Amino acid sequence: MQFRRPYNLDQADAIGAAIGGALAPGDVVLLSGDLGAGKTTLARAMLKARGLAGEAPSPTFAIVQPYAPPEVDLPIAHVDLYRIEEPGELIELGLDDYLYDGALLIEWPERLGSDGWQDALALAISGAGDARVLTATVPPAWEARWPLR
Template identity: 40%
Template sequence: MHALGVALGRELRAGDLLLLTGPLGAGKTTLTRGIGEGLGVRGPVQSPTFVLARTHPSLVGGAPLVHLDAYRLAGPEELDDLDIDFAGSVVVAEWGAGVVETPESWLEIVIERPRGGGEPGTGASPADPASADPEPDWSEAPVEPRLVTLSGYGPRWAEGVLP
């Protein structure tokens, strides 16, 4: 997720809006950390859950990153109170679909993660749950796969999202 974010961040510019959707723990904030690294912004990039939005200024003369958690917003009208510079920033909105008004162009990123040890979105469980170690060594836990769907809308993304 982080590496994908870095690659995305290198392609983004002021005025870009990314709407992230996925369950808790899917990697939305990890993706955004990578985007921040790719943009060259001041960090650390952390979840904006309790502050709704965090602005990370550029360290390289580019656009700042605004990381928004739209989960607790009732609708677009509540964004006015946050005074977000959508035109002059790269805005990454977690849980933003249906809440953040979309401009002429935007990216929608949907992240799915496995549930119960199966493939993303299947809900399948491990073949033999009784064989699971009761006290797993999390330092050696495998990285769970993610299914990430990037959809670009509007003229900005007409040629695709990543080169």
């Protein structure tokens, strides 16, 4: 299923919160878009929907920023692959381990190469400022719980 919605920055938190509220163990959310498109903003709203108090730091330098109960109600790893140069570097991150009881939010998923997750929710952000567009490729595992209509 494809979903497309224009939005502005005031609506970004609500969109991220709706998607974050629907996260389940084993989910992978891929966030793509240009630098400054709003990937981290959506990820932060998803984390806030799961109980994170305060603002989540961008994982650009840490690459993987894990969150676990009681900080959030579902273990989530926020991943930023911007600094990854080769898909082989991903092995050291152990991303699959987070999926046993939690979820992954991955910025810059194009750095995954062909080693991605077939059933991931893919969110692409285009545009800038108050003229952004969210395009979601919603996999079958998400269709019944997709929160945006």
